[in-house]
Amino acid sequence: MTAHAKAIQDHLAACRLNDNKIFLPDYQIPASDFPQVKRAIEGIGGTWTTREQAYVFTASPDALYQRICRGEAINLERSYRKKTQFFWTGRPVLDVIEQYIFIPRDARMLEPSAGRGAIASYFRDLYPNYSWQLDCCELDQENRQHLEEQGFNLVGSDFLEMPRPERGYHVIIANPPFSKGQDVRHFNRMYQMLAPGGRMAVIMSTGWRTSADPEAKDLRDWLDYFFHEIIDLPRGSFKEAGTNIDTCLVILDKPLDEAY
Known part of the structure; x- marks a missing residue:
């Protein structure tokens, strides 16, 4: 020593x-x-x-x-983030997302794997007079309690096990966990819950774009059939949240003629 x-x-x-x-x-x-x-x-x-x-x-x-x-x-905080994959979405990233999102007054919006509701809070503050449906899904009990205290409507815990609602969401915005391809699986599940004509904006690691993993390859091939946009986020966008992983924002619209 x-x-x-x-x-x-x-x-x-x-x-x-x-x-x-x-x-x-x-x-x-x-x-x-x-x-x-x-x-x-x-x-x-x-x-x-x-x-x-x-x-x-x-x-x-x-x-x-x-x-x-x-x-x-x-370092309890770092251990907690690693265990839960909780890396909150900062204001600069939220400002980027907002440029791609239009929310009607009667919209149904979902933030899956919401953490402490950074995304939901941001958009609720943008549209304080809207009488819209704003739902959250979150697995971690401590975060769930925080969301409830903030007045958000919790509709599920484990997003991948969450039942599809009777009606799809007009808007889904998410920063899902990345490790072991979780972002790809969450992305696929979000699309299943998106209403025809709806839009989803998902923060993902950049790894799926070149990964040899079958699920990542399937996603790349599948996206070629749809209108979508990929925006590379600035390096260090999640540094304050505790990770320097390279990230991107994926925007995808569900065709109006696709059944829910």
């Missing part, structure tokens, strides 16, 4: 744990060491609160605190 790493452990050990709060040491942590101490405490879920002059947690972090004091690196 380096002298610097040992110093960080000593600073963490000098903190005081009281119920769901971690108080910093009574002495001032050197400026060169503080960023790593801060990162370690925030990594186990702490949020600095000026009023408390402490890092506050939703529950006692005792076990996690002992682990970082022993030098273990923990």
